[in-house]
Structures are given as C-alpha cells and as structure tokens.
Amino acid sequence: MRAQPKASHYINGRFVDDEQGAPLPVIYPATGETIATLHSATPNIIELAVEAARAAQPAWARLKPVERGRILRRAADILRARNAELARLETLDTGKAIQETLVADPASAADALEYFGGAVASYTGDYIDLGGPFAYTRREALGVCVGIGAWNYPIQGAGWKSAPALAMGNAMVFKPSENTPLSALALAEIYTEAGLPDGLFNVVQGYGDVGGALASHEVVAKVSLTGSVPTGKKVLALTGSLMKHATMELGGKSPLIVFDDADLENAIGGAMLGNFYSTGQVCSNGTRVFVQKGLHDRFVERLAERTKAIRIGDPLDPETQMGPLINKAQHDKVMSYIGIGKAEGATLHYGGGEPKLQGFENGFFIEPTIFTNVTDQMRIAREEIFGPVMSVLSFSEEDEVIDRANDTEFGLSAGVFTRDLPRAHRVIAELQAGTCWINNYNLSPVEMPFGGFKQSGIGRENSLAALALYSQEKSVYVETGDVASPY
Ligand code: NAD
Numbered sequence: 001m002r003a004q005p006k007a008s009h010y011i012n013g014r015f016v017d018d019e020q021g022a023p024l025p026v027i028y029p030a031t032g033e034t035i036a037t038l039h040s041a042t043p044n045i046i047e048l049a050v051e052a053a054r055a056a057q058p059a060w061a062r063l064k065p066v067e068r069g070r071i072l073r074r075a076a077d078i079l080r081a082r083n084a085e086l087a088r089l090e091t092l093d094t095g096k097a098i099q100e101t102l103v104a105d106p107a108s109a110a111d112a113l114e115y116f117g118g119a120v121a122s123y124t125g126d127y128i129d130l131g132g133p134f135a136y137t138r139r140e141a142l143g144v145c146v147g148i149g150a151w152n153y154p155i156q157g158a159g160w161k162s163a164p165a166l167a168m169g170n171a172m173v174f175k176p177s178e179n180t181p182l183s184a185l186a187l188a189e190i191y192t193e194a195g196l197p198d199g200l201f202n203v204v205q206g207y208g209d210v211g212g213a214l215a216s217h218e219v220v221a222k223v224s225l226t227g228s229v230p231t232g233k234k235v236l237a238l239t240g241s242l243m244k245h246a247t248m249e250l251g252g253k254s255p256l257i258v259f260d261d262a263d264l265e266n267a268i269g270g271a272m273l274g275n276f277y278s279t280g281q282v283c284s285n286g287t288r289v290f291v292q293k294g295l296h297d298r299f300v301e302r303l304a305e306r307t308k309a310i311r312i313g314d315p316l317d318p319e320t321q322m323g324p325l326i327n328k329a330q331h332d333k334v335m336s337y338i339g340i341g342k343a344e345g346a347t348l349h350y351g352g353g354e355p356k357l358q359g360f361e362n363g364f365f366i367e368p369t370i371f372t373n374v375t376d377q378m379r380i381a382r383e384e385i386f387g388p389v390m391s392v393l394s395f396s397e398e399d400e401v402i403d404r405a406n407d408t409e410f411g412l413s414a415g416v417f418t419r420d421l422p423r424a425h426r427v428i429a430e431l432q433a434g435t436c437w438i439n440n441y442n443l444s445p446v447e448m449p450f451g452g453f454k455q456s457g458i459g460r461e462n463s464l465a466a467l468a469l470y471s472q473e474k475s476v477y478v479e480t481g482d483v484a485s486p487y
Pocket of ligand 1 (some may be wrong): 148149150151152153175176177178206207208209210211212213215225226227228229231232234235248249250251252282283284384386412451452457
C-alpha cells in the first residue's frame with residue numbers, strides 16, 4: 001500500500017522538497033508498513049514558507065471579506081466532493097475506521113471552511129457614539145499565523161485552524177503532526193484549486209523542532225497548537241517571551257457524570273462515544289465516567305455487553321468500528337496504563353487485550369477496555385491515557401461528584417446525563433471545563449466554541465470566538481469639532 005505525496009511540503013502554491021531534511025516515514029497503523037517517506041523541513045524550507053506567507057498576506061487582507069469567504073466556501077465544496085478519497089487518505093494516515101473518517105474528518109474541515117467563509121463578512125467592528133465625536137473599531141488580520149496539529153484529527157485540525165485564519169485575512173504556515181503528514185497536503189492543493197492565492201496556506205512537515213522554529217520565527221504573529229499539555233507549556237512560554245498571540249488546545253481527563261435517572265442506553269452510548277471513538281484518541285474524551293450508585297451495576301453490565309459487540313479490524317472495511325492506535329509508542333503507552341490500572345487494584349471489567357487479527361498481525365490494536373472500582377487517586381483516573389480505556393467510578397451525591405469531577409489539573413470537557421434538567425444545568429455550571437454536553441457527548445459542531453479551562457488550554461477554536469482570536473482590534477477616534485488644546 002502506498003500513499004506517497006508529490007513532495008513533502010507545499011509552499012507558495014506548489015509542492016517542494018529538500019531531501020537534506022530528516023526522513024519522516026509514514027506508517028499505516030493497521031499493518032505497521034511504511035506507506036510514504038517524507039522529509040522534515042530544513043531551515044531553508046521554513047524560511048521559504050514563512051516568506052511566501054509574509055509576501056502574500058497584505059493583498060489578501062485587503063480583499064473584501066466576502067471575496068475571501070467565497071474562496072473558502074468553494075474549497076469546502078471540493079472537500080465534500082472528494083470526501084471518499086480524503087477519508088481513505090485519513091484512514092491510511094491515522095488508522096481510524098473508514099466509517100468514522102467518511103463522516104467526521106474531511107466533513108468537519110469542510111464545515112469549518114463553509115462556516116468561516118460565510119460568517120466573516122458579518123463579523124464587523126463597532127460604532128461608538130461619543131456625543132459628537134465618535135469612534136469605530138476595525139478587526140484587522142494579525143499577519144502570518146502558524147498552525148501546529150496533533151495526529152488524531154489531522155485534516156479537521158488543519159481546517160479548524162486555517163479557515164478562521166484565512167477568513168480574517170491572515171496567511172498560515174501549517175505543520176501537521178509528524179505521525180500524520182498527508183491530509184494537510186491534500187487540503188493545500190484543494191485551496192489552490194479553489195482559487196486561494198499562492199503563499200496563503202503553506203504546509204511544512206517536521207517534528208517538534210520544526211514546530212519550535214516556526215513558533216519562534218520573528219515574522220510569525222500567532223501560533224495555534226493542538227497537542228499535549230507539556231508541549232503546550234513549552235510553546236506558550238516561547239510565544240509569551242516573544243509577545244505573540246497564542247491559542248492552545250491541549251489534553252484532558254474529562255468527567256462524564258451519569259445520574260440514576262439518566263436514560264440508560266443513551267448514557268452508555270455517550271460513554272462509549274466518549275471513550276472508544278477514534279480508538280479513544282480524542283482530547284475531550286470523558287474518560288472518568290462517574291455513575292450514581294443506584295444505576296451503577298446495571299450500567300456496567302450493559303456497557304460490557306455493548307462494548308463486546310464493537311467490531312475491531314481492518315480500518316478500510318466499512319463494517320469495522322474500531323481501528324488501531326496511531327503507532328507503537330502510543331500502543332505501548334496505553335498497554336502500560338492497562339497494566340498500571342490492574343496493579344492499582346481497579347477491576348478489569350472488559351478488554352485489556354491486544355487482538356491478533358489475521359493480516360494485521362503487526363498493527364497497533366488494543367481492545368476497548370473498561371475498568372470498574374476505580375478510585376480518584378489512581379493514575380488511570382488522573383492521567384491522560386489517550387487510548388480506548390474507560391474508568392468507571394461510582395458516586396452518591398451531586399455535591400460529592402462535582403468536587404470529585406473538578407479535582408483535576410485539566411479542564412477541557414465534561415458531560416452530564418440526567419432527565420432532571422434543572423440539575424443538568426446546575427451541575428454543568430459548577431464544572432470547571434470549557435466544552436460541556438448535556439445528554440450527549442463529544443459533539444463539536446463548528447458553530448460552538450471549543451477549548452479548555454485550567455491546564456487544558458487557552459483560547460478557543462470554532463465559532464465567532466475563533467475570528468476574534470485570529471484578528472486584532474483597532475480603535476479609531478474621529479473628531480467632528482475643534483481640538484481643545486491648552487497650548
Ligand atoms: P504532542 O504534544 O506530542 O504534539 C503536538 C504537535 O506539537 C505535533 O505537531 C508536534 O510535532 C508538535 N511539537 C512537539 N513539540 C514541540 C515544540 N517543542 N514546539 C513546537 N511544536 C512541537 O501531541 P500529540 O501526541 O500529537 O497529540 C496528542 C495530544 O494532543 C493529547 O494530549 C491530546 O489530548 C491533545 N489534543 C488536544 C486537542 C484539543 O483540541 N484540545 C485535540 C486533539 C489532541
């Protein structure tokens with residue numbers, strides 16, 4: 001199986017390479033085979049990309065917003081027309097089941113391009129009446145923005161970052177995760193085909209050092225990173241020391257609270273979505289499932305029944321519901337957490353094994369795994385595992401579960417399942433998390449701001465909030481009379 005792109009990087013509207021860069025193999029996680037080999041960006045490639053962006057941005061920012069938006073909406077249409085082909089590429093890059101990538105990945109990027117392409121023309125400044133004189137505000141582009149992606153939602157991440165950036169008149173240099181470099185290149189070609197002028201969306205490949213070089217480049221005005229908390233702290237420190245704008249979308253260990261009165265099947269469906277979708281590699285996953293005592297036993301029994309039915313296997317088979325982990329390192333990390341859970345005394349209620357699938361013996365598969373009798377202090381309840389490992393904890397009282405849910409350094413997401421609506425809103429208001437759900441889990445439509453509290457990040461993606469964060473506000477005072485000068 002091969003998925004070799006025309007070259008490693010996409011700069012100024014064309015593919016370029018520099019074979020001096022460190023090799024960057026692309027591994028298909030289902031088989032462990034190398035499907036492409038790219039090169040990490042050299043300093044020369046980084047300079048070319050930043051310079052292309054710098055040169056192209058001012059003319060783009062001077063276009064009418066509706067004209068910029070039209071190109072984004074055209075690119076959204078192309079993404080949708082090529083959904084099947086892009087979903088396949090994303091499955092090869094990530095190992096995620098094709099039944100997911102067909103509905104969740106290019107489609108979500110297309111939603112972002114369509115939304116921001118449409119919203120930007122209405123995203124206007126203010127008029128401020130000063131009793132004669134007046135003021136107005138302008139929302140201006142920042143200039144060159146850098147996007148740095150994670151590997152779980154590669155094309156979605158590239159779309160979520162580039163769409164608001166470009167809509168507001170910025171240029172972007174995007175560095176995908178070294179694990180999933182392919183689909184951002186496809187997006188770059190699509191932007192060009194849709195009429196985006198050269199230099200406005202550039203893709204450079206590389207490891208963390210390339211991300212660091214981009215984030216500290218003097219021309220760069222803003223960095224938006226999706227990644228782990230330790231990486232976020234490094235990049236935020238760097239951008240802070242250089243007074244650059246920054247958005248940080250980081251990790252989590254989110255609580256999902258199920259009250260006794262919840263609809264059992266819906267709550268289980270939410271918990272499974274929030275732990276097993278994308279093989280558990282979702283930042284907002286509700287990996288601490290708190291179930292109230294009265295429902296707990298029925299919940300875990302039925303949860304295991306439904307989990308048993310999950311079909312693991314060939315990611316390109318439309319019947320497959322769960323693919324492998326992204327790579328061997330992540331596979332081994334998740335397996336070590338399963339070992340830690342057992343050693344800590346949690347009950348391995350379901351899974352925990354490594355299925356050996358015919359034809360996929362070298363793939364990075366792990367069964368969906370459920371621990372019960374988990375306590376708050378266990379490492380599996382405190383640390384982000386980023387794999388298909390659910391911890392079920394039981395609770396008695398509303399106040400108690402709120403305190404326990406909030407007892408974490410993270411604050412990305414939270415969910416509540418209950419039929420008691422006043423309680424749902426009361427509990428959500430107390431939870432320290434940026435993105436919350438009532439009676440569902442993990443849906444992130446582009447219209448809704450997405451981001452974290454506490455260590456889970458700073459800033460927001462999606463919604464009009466993203467347009468604010470990819471722009472700067474200029475205030476203009478306009479005198480309509482004489483200058484009252486004492487001199
Ligand atoms: P990671 O932190 O290892 O890497 C993220 C990106 O940062 C990669 O592109 C990497 O090359 C780059 N990078 C690494 N070191 C860098 C440095 N010093 N300077 C600049 N760039 C650097 O994360 P990952 O393993 O790719 O992704 C998993 C993590 O991402 C999890 O913690 C997950 O929760 C988080 N995540 C968060 C969100 C969100 O929106 N909040 C979404 C997806 C994933």
